[in-house]
Amino acid sequence: MKEEHRSGCPINLAVEVLGDKWSLVVIRDMMFGNRRHFRELLHSSEEGIASNILAARLQRLTQHGLVSKAADPSHKQKVIYSLTEPAIQLVPVLAHLGAWGRRHLPVTRELSVRAELLERGGPELWAEFMDELREQHLGIPRPEGAESVFARLQAAYEAELARE
Known part of the structure; x- marks a missing residue:
């Protein structure tokens, strides 16, 4: 399914990916707080993001190639999130x-x-x-x-x- 955009303007496209209320806050917490697990992102954010919103934002950021997720080698049931080069x-x-x-x-x-x-x-x-x-x-x-x-x-x- 091809994603539709309002225009090809680079500012518009960036806002479509990053302009919601939480995406940059999630990236900030990963970047400056080294929060890499869902629970860390959920419980350590000063702004108090809801778990369903966090899950949606992580999924969206992953779909847009800003975050990757992998099994955490230190814990079989955990996932670790990483920033990708575009997010960095x-x-x-x-x-x-x-x-x-x-x-x-x-x-x-x-x-x-x-x-x-x-x-x-x-x-x-x-x-x-x-x-x-x-x-x-x-x-x-x-x-x-x-x-x-x-x-x-x-x-x-x-x-x-x-x-x-």
Whole structure:
């Protein structure tokens, strides 16, 4: 069955895939929270996604080639979700969305600190983070001795939580 699109406009097509209420939040949680199992995505999201909505979004993201799913080798009855290369290439988009949100919306400090670090780090940091995501999700090794961007982002978030 061929999918119908409103137009061939690249912005329209991207919005058709990513523009619903939850898709980018699911990708965000996989990317910045390293949440790879359904239960982690369901219970660890700040926004409280419903299980039926999460299941639908994961299925849709898989159909569009942004997420892959495989049997989890550590647990026979679990599935592990991974970002694909097209989803990993959303890092700059999410960095820009986070920067825009920080400037124009009533964000909390602890939830915006990662966006601030990504904005300050710019394209160089985004490229390092994408390499790290490729290693985590696609098994592509990154350069020897590369610092973990994920660990830096997580440490900044945890430091903000400790301040409260």
